[in-house]
Amino acid sequence: MAEDSILEIFNRHVKRNGVFKNRDALSPHYIPSNLPYREEQVKELSETVAPILSGRKPENVFIYGKTGTGKTVVTRYVLKRLGEFAKEREIPVNTVYINCRIHNTRSSVFIKIGRELLPDDNFLGLSTAYIYERILGKVREADIRLMVVLDEIDKLKGISETVYALNRANDELEKGSISIIGISNVLTLKDSLDPRTKSTLCQREMIFPPYNAEGLRKILEDRAKEGFREGAVSDGAIALAAAYAARQSGDARYALQLLLRAGDIAEEEGASAVTEEHVEKAKERVEEDIILEMIEALPEQEQILLLAMAKLVLAKKGQKTLGSGEVVITSGEAYEAYSKLARELGKDPVSDRWFREYISELAMYGILNVVQAGKGFRGNTRIIKLLFSPVKIADVLQRVLVA
DNA sequence: CCTCCACAGGAAGCGCAGGAGT
DNA sequence: ACTCCTGCGCTTCCTGTGGAGG
Structure with missing residues (x-):
């Protein structure tokens, strides 16, 4: 890496004459000031939560729709506006947003609510029942009307217990209330709930349809x-x-x-505007992002497998000073590398048989490619290829697996 | 040509968690 | 609250395959 190229990178960032004005506005977490093609949903959700302002408990809502249909952003938007409205008029409304992919147990949901309501308390190591009582106590004392959003609720272990506990609170409260908004992109989730949970959670249901090209264009x-x-x-x-x-x-x-990625590429190239070509190029990068995200969510053993593969590829590349590129890895080598790495990380490696199942699974996801070795190798030996940059895979997994 | 090797993948069984039934 | 059942992730054991090496 030449000195000049580093300077060039730094300079580009100093100049800040890039294409972005506020890059965060393109982030999925950003809440825009208006939501095109979701006016109906905004209205319906507002109607549903509005009773909270006159002291009545809103119905619980279950929202579902595919990824990227605006479920989360509509919910956050409406609750943000609700919070602002209530604050101006000093109505004790509290909202807690919980992503169940991160807080995926009942106790961690309660801890999250507790922290939000009683920021000075420390809830670690306390029983769920105690935390529950503390929450109820606070709600009762301050006459709080609480809205709990459970996003990606399908990831929550013990949906029934959590929903039941939160809902039951209303029977024990003479002042204040707790309402639930559940969000999921698993369309079959409703059917897998037991009838009692279902009727509690789905007092009201909302379905978010996918956007069409026109809607997407307006959003962009x-x-x-x-x-x-x-x-x-x-x-x-x-x-x-x-x-x-x-x-x-x-x-x-x-x-x-x-x-967003098209913008990044345009800046890297020093272009003054984002063009169709940049979008074209961004497609690859976004697909890579998606794969890396997927890898992050993989079971630990499969992550170890991939990290071992990535390291092996890199080691072989470094060793092979002579050109001819082509890094060849047989399943035997891969298993050896994997079990060694697993032990280093203090995990028990799985048997070679099951290792082969992992390999086929990862091949099905399109992360690995497996082909018959043929001449030069014995029997049915297969050679395994990584379909994505080993550097990036190693990068992501190193971070995930160390923690 | 025969044996060995290095692996593929089927079959059976085991321990465990979670749901159904009582 | 308890047993029973079932599915899942995994190991163990096994047979099959086709080139390597004598």
């Missing part, structure tokens, strides 16, 4: 206005990103990511 236009500098993104680029995302089952998150 709005966000581009906030996120990019004036004229730094062409109409063609937006239309193309919208079209790709529409094909991706109307996923707005995908559309935004595409535009």
Whole structure:
């Protein structure tokens, strides 16, 4: 790496004459000031939660729709507005947003609520029942109307117990209330709930349809206005990103990511505006992002396997000073590397038989490629290839597995 | 040509967690 | 609250395959 190229990178960031004005506006966590093509849903959810302002307990809501249909952003938007409204008029409304992928047990949900309501208390190591009582005590004492959002509720272990406990609180409270908003993209979740939980959680239901290309375009236009500098993104680029995302089952998150990455690429190239070409290039990077995200969510053993593979590929590449590229890894070598790494990490490696099952699974996901070795190798030996940059895979997994 | 090797993948069984039934 | 059952992740054991090496 030449000194000059480093300077060039740093300089680009100093100049800050890039295409972005506010890059965060393209992030999936950003809550925009208006939500095109979701006016109906905003209205319906507002109607549902509004009774809280006159002291009545809102119905519980169950929201579902595919990824990138605006479930989370609509919910956060409405609750944000609700909170602001209530604060101005000094109505004791509290909202707690919980992502169940992170807080995936009943106790961790309660701890999260407890922390929100009683920020000075330390809830670690206390029993769930105690935390529950503390929450109830606070709600009663301050006459709080609490709204709990359980996002990705399908990831929550013990949905029934959690929902039941939160809902039961209302019977024990003479003042204050607790309502639940459940969000999921698993369409079959409702059927797998027991009838009691189902009727509690689904007092009201909302379905979010996917966006069409037109809707996606409007979303991107709005966000581009906030996120990019004036004229730094062409109409063609937006239309193309919208079209790709529409094909991706109307996923707005995908559309935004595409535009964000296109912007990154434009800045890297020192371009003054984002073009269709940038979007084209961004597609690959976004797909890579998605794969890396998926790898992060994989079971630990499969992550160890992939990390071992990535390290092996890198080691072999370094060793092979002579060109000819082609790094070949047989399943035997892979298993050896994997079991060694697993032991280093203090984990028991699985048997070679099960290792082969992992390999086929990862091949099915499209992360690995497996082919018959043929000449030069014995019997049915297969050679395994990583389909993605070993550097990036190693990078991500090193971080995940150490923690 | 025969044996060995290095692996693929089927079959059976085991321990465990979670749900159904009582 | 208890047993019973079932599915899942995994190990153990096994047979099959096809080139390597004598």
